[in-house]
Amino acid sequence: MTSTAAAALPDVDAVFAALAPLLPLGAEQLLANDTVAHARSTFADFLALLEAGRVRAASPVATIGMAGWAVDARVKQAILMGFRLGQIVAMGDDALPFVDKDTYPVRRFGSGDRVRVVPGGSSVRRGAHVAAAVTIMPPAYVNVGAFVDEGTMVDSHALVGSCAQVGKRVHLSAAAQVGGVLEPVGALPVIVEDDVLV
Structure with a gap:
C-alpha cells in the first residue's frame, strides 16, 4: 500500500467509536431510514481498515516473555453487524452470477x-x-x-x-x-x- 493510500484510510479509533452504538442493533434497526446511511458509511470505513490490515480479528502479542495472540471482539462484532446490515442481492456478471449480502x-x-x-x-x-x-x-x-x-x-x-x-x-x-x-x-x-x- 502506498503512503497516499494509507493516509486516506479512516482513523481506527473514530471508526470504532462510530460503530459502538450500532453493534447491538438488530437488522430492522440498522435498516431504519434514520440509521442506514450512517451504518453503511461507517461499515465501509471498517472494511477499508480490515483490508488494509490496520484492524484484525486477532493480533500477536508478547506477554511476560511469551508470545501469544489476543482477540479483538469489536472486529468480530462489526463483521457480524455487516451481515445484519446487508441485503441479499444478485451480484457478479453473466459468466459467474451469485447471490449474497x-x-x-x-x-x-x-x-x-x-x-x-x-x-x-x-x-x-x-x-x-x-x-x-x-x-x-x-x-x-x-x-x-x-x-x-x-x-x-x-x-x-x-x-x-x-x-x-x-x-x-x-x-x-x-x-x-x-x-x-x-x-x-x-x-x-x-x-x-x-x-x-x-
Missing part, C-alpha cells in the same frame, strides 16, 4: 496491490486482508476478516475461513481448509504462523 461482495485487486489472483474461480470476500506477494490459485476462497500475510501461497481448492490468521510465507497446499472462527466473538480464530506448510 451486498455488504460482502467479491473484493477486487489492482496491479498496485501486488496480489496474484489466478483466473479460474477464486474469490476473496470484501473485508479480507491479503498482503503483497500473495498468490491465490484457482479455485480458492478467502472469507471476510481473514488476514493473509506477505508471500503466502493459497493453493487450489484451499479455504481461508472467516477471521483466520495466516502468517508470512505460508504454503496452504491444495485442498487445505483453514477454518475460521467468527463466533463466539471472544474465541481465538484459527492461526497459522509464519513459514508453515499446511
